[in-house]
Amino acid sequence: MSKKITFKKVNVPAMTVESWKEKIPAHVSQVEKAVISKDGATETTFRITFKKLESPGYITVTEDDVKFVHFCESSAKGSSCSHMALGSAIAGVFGVSIGKVGFPTEPVIFEIDDEKFEDVSNEVGVLPPVKTSAAPAPTAPTTSATAPTPTAPPTTSTKRNWKDGWNEVQDYLQDQGLNTRMILQVREMRQDFCDTVKMTTMAVEPKKPSFPYVGEMLQRAFRHILNGKDLILQGDKGSGKDTLVSTIAWVLGLPLYLQTGNSDETKESVVGENTIIQGPKGMEVEFVRVVPRQPVQQ
Structure with a gap:
């Protein structure tokens, strides 16, 4: 001392x-x-x-x-x-x-x-903050009498660093009452997504919402996600559906893909619907997912 x-x-x-x-x-x-x-x-x-x-x-x-x-x-x-x-x-x-x-x-x-x-x-029972790698120190510019050699355009890497911003996510999850075991499962899922899910030009980058979701639905949503289940959110306008989705994307490091619609859209027309097909044992019901429309190339 x-x-x-x-x-x-x-x-x-x-x-x-x-x-x-x-x-x-x-x-x-x-x-x-x-x-x-x-x-x-x-x-x-x-x-x-x-x-x-x-x-x-x-x-x-x-x-x-x-x-x-x-x-x-x-x-x-x-x-x-x-x-x-x-x-x-x-x-x-x-x-x-x-x-x-x-x-x-x-x-x-x-x-x-x-x-x-x-x-x-x-x-x-405490999750310590993760140590993030320090950014490389900037190097002093060098001068040369010869013309600069053209460099190839940068390539996009599939892997993203899951540690970037994780400590803030972890504090948020603890404040919302998620236990240590669930947070570790969420962290493992985030690592997997950042390693395998690539950002594309159609995707919205996951970032912290101005006001992250607060409420009991957060734990229920993550319990379903960790069990491999999909989510369909229903509620009145302003009930927090978009905020919950944005918060989940931020926590898991998942890019967002937005599907526009109108009052005639249903959840089946957005994610998929049941259809009757001829199977080996007769007529069967099969769920067919909706394939997102690709943008028109100019």
């Missing part, structure tokens, strides 16, 4: 610890662990990144004691706060109980190299 802190003994009730364990994913974005040996003794440090707190919290575990320290407005005034309950819950997941809590008046920094921390977020 960069500053000396006076710790006070605390005794968080077991019922409080258990009740806050379920709330960890809603308030914590990452938990990391570092094990350091000093003078023959082992000290374990957990670094907790809170979603709405700039500086992290730390749990230190030694043979003699378990301490928790963090900085927020309440702790600076010497008052208890939700971060203390979350720290106690995280400690409980790893089988220890916090004995002392520090109340610093300034942010606290533990002088431990980042390389020594390993991510243990999954053990507390």
